[in-house]
Amino acid sequence: MPARLVRPALAALVAAPLLSGCALFGFGPRPAPADxxxxxxxxxxxxxxxxxxxxxxxxxxxxxxxxxxxxxxxxxxxxxxxxxxxxxxxxxxxxxxxxxxxxx
Structure with missing residues (x-):
């Protein structure tokens, strides 16, 4: 795999778990509605x-x-x-x- 493809792939692998929980994109964890x-x-x-x-x-x-x-x-x-x-x-x-x- 060329080096120019490895860096973006690694960046995506590192950034995805870090950003997934912050609701930056609107799909992060949300508190459950209070029953x-x-x-x-x-x-x-x-x-x-x-x-x-x-x-x-x-x-x-x-x-x-x-x-x-x-x-x-x-x-x-x-x-x-x-x-x-x-x-x-x-x-x-x-x-x-x-x-x-x-x-x-």
Whole structure:
């Protein structure tokens, strides 16, 4: 292979992996759209952690209320698009029950 063809070929081999992830050409990696049930689940797990670890009783009561609301919201969804929705809904419901028992 002539030297005048080797250099551009090597440059392309080196540049392609480096530039492919930077979205310079519009085809780079993009973040996945946020799933509503996953957003509710993550917030509920933060509230569960707060309910378990907070020293302030008012913060624990507020976290328990938000957790119960999240459990009701997730249980009310009948046609979820996330395949893990029912797993997450069960965890949120169990967390809400646990938190309610902890508060008394």
């Amino acid at each position: 509503p049930s996953e957003t509710v689940y993550r917030a509920a797990m933060e509230d569960l952690s707060l309910c378990i670890t907070a020293a302030d009783p008012a913060a624990r009561v507020a976290a328990a209320a938000r957790l119960a609301e999240a459990a009701a919201l997730m249980q009310a969804e009948t046609r979820p698009t996330n395949p893990d929705h029912f797993y997450m809904a069960d965890r949120v419901a169990a967390g809400a029950a646990f938190c309610a028992d902890e508060i008394g």
